Amino acid sequence: MTSLRRYLQPLVSPPVFDFWASRFSPAASWDRVLAKVVARRVESRDAVTLELRANRHFKGLRPGQHVNVTAEVGGARLTRSYSPSLLSADGRRLSITVRQVDGGKLSTQLCQNAQVGDVVELGAAFGDMTWTDTAPGSRLLLAAGSGITPMISLIRSAVTTGTALDVDLVYWARRRDELCFVDELRDLATRMPGLRCHFVLTRETELRDGEHAGRPNQELLLRLVPDLAHRQVFACGPDGFVETVRELLATRVAQFHSESFTPRTVLAAATGTVRVELTRSRRTFEIPAGMPLLAALESQGLRPAYGCRMGLCNTCACGKSAGSTQNVVDGSTDAEPTSALRICVNRAASDLILDL
Amino acid sequence: MACATKSLSPATLEAFGAELDALRARTVAKIGSEDARYIRRVVKVQRYFEVAGRVLLFASIFPPAWLLGTLLLGLAKILDNMEIGHNVMHGQYDWMRDPHLNGKTYEWDIAGTGDNWRKTHNFKHHTYTNVRGMDDDIGYGLLRLFPEQRWRPFYLAQPLVAIIFALAFEWGVAIQDLELGKYFAGRKSKAQMRAEWQPVARKMRRQIVKDYVIFPLLAGPFFLPVLAGNFVANIIRNLWTYTVIFCGHFTADVHLFPKSVVDNESRGHWYWRQILGSSNLRGGKLFHVMTGNLSHQIEHHLFPDIPAWRYEAIAREVREICGRYGIPYNTGRMSVQFSQVVWRILRHSLPSRPARLPSVTPLAA
Numbered sequence: 001m002t003s004l005r006r007y008l009q010p011l012v013s014p015p016v017f018d019f020w021a022s023r024f025s026p027a028a029s030w031d032r033v034l035a036k037v038v039a040r041r042v043e044s045r046d047a048v049t050l051e052l053r054a055n056r057h058f059k060g061l062r063p064g065q066h067v068n069v070t071a072e073v074g075g076a077r078l079t080r081s082y083s084p085s086l087l088s089a090d091g092r093r094l095s096i097t098v099r100q101v102d103g104g105k106l107s108t109q110l111c112q113n114a115q116v117g118d119v120v121e122l123g124a125a126f127g128d129m130t131w132t133d134t135a136p137g138s139r140l141l142l143a144a145g146s147g148i149t150p151m152i153s154l155i156r157s158a159v160t161t162g163t164a165l166d167v168d169l170v171y172w173a174r175r176r177d178e179l180c181f182v183d184e185l186r187d188l189a190t191r192m193p194g195l196r197c198h199f200v201l202t203r204e205t206e207l208r209d210g211e212h213a214g215r216p217n218q219e220l221l222l223r224l225v226p227d228l229a230h231r232q233v234f235a236c237g238p239d240g241f242v243e244t245v246r247e248l249l250a251t252r253v254a255q256f257h258s259e260s261f262t263p264r265t266v267l268a269a270a271t272g273t274v275r276v277e278l279t280r281s282r283r284t285f286e287i288p289a290g291m292p293l294l295a296a297l298e299s300q301g302l303r304p305a306y307g308c309r310m311g312l313c314n315t316c317a318c319g320k321s322a323g324s325t326q327n328v329v330d331g332s333t334d335a336e337p338t339s340a341l342r343i344c345v346n347r348a349a350s351d352l353i354l355d356l
Numbered sequence: 357m358a359c360a361t362k363s364l365s366p367a368t369l370e371a372f373g374a375e376l377d378a379l380r381a382r383t384v385a386k387i388g389s390e391d392a393r394y395i396r397r398v399v400k401v402q403r404y405f406e407v408a409g410r411v412l413l414f415a416s417i418f419p420p421a422w423l424l425g426t427l428l429l430g431l432a433k434i435l436d437n438m439e440i441g442h443n444v445m446h447g448q449y450d451w452m453r454d455p456h457l458n459g460k461t462y463e464w465d466i467a468g469t470g471d472n473w474r475k476t477h478n479f480k481h482h483t484y485t486n487v488r489g490m491d492d493d494i495g496y497g498l499l500r501l502f503p504e505q506r507w508r509p510f511y512l513a514q515p516l517v518a519i520i521f522a523l524a525f526e527w528g529v530a531i532q533d534l535e536l537g538k539y540f541a542g543r544k545s546k547a548q549m550r551a552e553w554q555p556v557a558r559k560m561r562r563q564i565v566k567d568y569v570i571f572p573l574l575a576g577p578f579f580l581p582v583l584a585g586n587f588v589a590n591i592i593r594n595l596w597t598y599t600v601i602f603c604g605h606f607t608a609d610v611h612l613f614p615k616s617v618v619d620n621e622s623r624g625h626w627y628w629r630q631i632l633g634s635s636n637l638r639g640g641k642l643f644h645v646m647t648g649n650l651s652h653q654i655e656h657h658l659f660p661d662i663p664a665w666r667y668e669a670i671a672r673e674v675r676e677i678c679g680r681y682g683i684p685y686n687t688g689r690m691s692v693q694f695s696q697v698v699w700r701i702l703r704h705s706l707p708s709r710p711a712r713l714p715s716v717t718p719l720a721a
Binding site: 011013014015016018019020032070072074075076077078079280282303305 | 387388389390391392393399400403450451452453454455456460463479570
């Protein structure tokens with residue numbers, strides 16, 4: 001098959017192949033990773049799980065990793081990152097759980113309009129929220145909102161493979177009906193001795209069994225997990241949440257891994273404007289220096305390619321031939337020319353020349 | 357071509373530019389799923405036409421099948437080159453972020469490479485429309501269409517050259533960016549020429565192998581009819597694209613501009629120059645689609661990145677705005693416009709001089 005492909009390669013036009021192949025099988029493609037929605041179920045008040053079957057180009061992923069999911073909204077393709085759970089050993093059946101975000105175009109599309117038979121495109125897996133067997137100690141998973149998705153993927157995979165667990169999951173939501181996978185988690189916790197689940201609700205007045213109240217704080221965490229200091233911690237959720245638990249725990253636990261959803265706002269306010277020259281589109285713009293480049297260019301009416309918008313997936317990376325940039329996530333600066341500047345998380349620290 | 361065009365003050369030009377900017381903003385705001393549906397429908401029709409054409413050619417033992425197959429394949433190539441290729445490469449559908457409709461990478465069914473086109477057409481021709489010495493599309497370095505171009509005895513053969521150029525238009529476009537003239541004049545090194553030739557040759561080879569080797573071979577005993585059908589289909593496309601493109605910029609009243617015009621050019625002035633340098637074709641909906649909506653050459657030059665099927669709706673407003681500012685809006689039936697092109701080809705094959713009128717400037721003296 002592979003060698004046949006090699007001989008045919010020069011003769012095939014991928015767009016033409018994809019057009020005709022999709023007449024017969026909607027997710028068929030010469031070289032793109034497409035996946036068909038094969039099932040849909042409501043997971044909570046504002047979240048939906050879509051089961052996907054990817055075509056043979058999908059290279060699979062490790063539990064806890066993300067993939068970019070692309071779907072069309074109003075004629076334009078939008079890409080966001082999700083943490084799928086694997087459903088089959090060959091790695092081609094997976095599920096994503098999408099929480100509808102207020103004003104979120106793609107999440108609204110996937111939650112409300114996606115139907116069985118629709119086709120989405122997948123990117124390659126990325127991300128470091130994975131478990132390595134060599135890492136010592138028991139684990140603590142901290143999740144808020146859709147930060148639960150890499151966690152459920154990790155837990156499910158351990159259950160499937162029969163790996164012994166020593167894990168506490170602390171899962172925050174505002175209200176009970178926003179929690180996803182509650183029945184599954186409770187069921188697993190009763191069956192698996194090494195799995196303990198704690199649900200924390202910040203806006204619920206009455207608490208039920210296994211539920212707690214309050215925002216992340218030292219006292220609550222110590223009450224739920226007394227041996228905090230020896231834990232390998234994995235945290236995932238919105239920026240504010242991850243930032244809070246990082247401050248609480250990063251220096252007090254054995255290991256701390258985290259991932260957050262939205263790019264953080266620029267802390268060190270950079271005032272003034274810079275000139276950005278775009279060599280491929282032969283245009284020059286004056287943009288505010290404080291804004292991440294992607295957002296700044298979009299506000300000029302440009303539409304650069306992007307994916308995760310948090311500096312992970314490299315979709316938006318473009319060449320920079322001159323100028324300095326500052327990473328708004330970690331504050332690091334870079335004055336060297338590069339072939340891959342992630343414009344979603346870098347702001348201009350000087351005039352720039354970009355290969356866009 | 358200088359003619360009595362009403363002068364406009366910088367303030368008037370600015371107001372004129374602002375009206376077109378507003379029209380642009382109104383149109384851009386409407387772009388969405390309707391445009392996506394439109395281009396996908398055109399792609400679909402193109403794909404079915406191409407397959408139908410090639411299948412009919414395989415059955416060309418039956419002469420009407422050959423004729424219909426050739427015609428359908430020619431139409432498919434026209435759709436691919438004009439309403440899809442040309443417009444997609446302008447980035448009109450880049451907002452969809454569809455990798456198959458990506459303006460930066462789209463490749464079309466024609467001898468010239470998409471990359472060369474993006475440079476000579478999207479950048480040079482659209483930025484410096486009808487500016488002498490900057491827009492290579494003025495006669496394509498082969499024809500003398502304006503009296504401002506220096507006459508040489510070679511141009512006496514122009515009526516014949518123009519016909520050959522029309523028949524072989526795709527090959528002319530393919531080598532346009534090589535600037536062979538520069539090379540033969542010794543202003544381009546051999547090494548540079550070789551580097552530039554390679555991608556051009558690769559694309560040419562691909563087209564030749566596809567249309568004149570693979571598909572004829574697939575037809576087995578009908579090798580020759582299929583080869584002939586593909587050849588004629590390519591010629592149909594060449595003649596049609598040539599006609600449409602020449603009608604866009606070489607009709608009787610279009611203007612030619614000196615290089616100085618682009619120095620510190622204002623937006624309003626740029627719009628003004630695009631309008632004076634372009635001419636439209638009148639016709640029905642199907643006609644517009646088959647020209648890739650280049651029948652709305654004026655609107656295309658004002659807003660090259662707006663999905664072309666929207667030009668028809670924009671045209672009414674552009675025409676009304678031009679009317680208020682006293683800017684000539686050049687449009688007519690294809691027969692009329694093309695006979696003006698033919699007249700230019702014939703007239704300027706002989707020595708001619710620019711009319712002695714004040715040089716074109718929108719600025720009141």
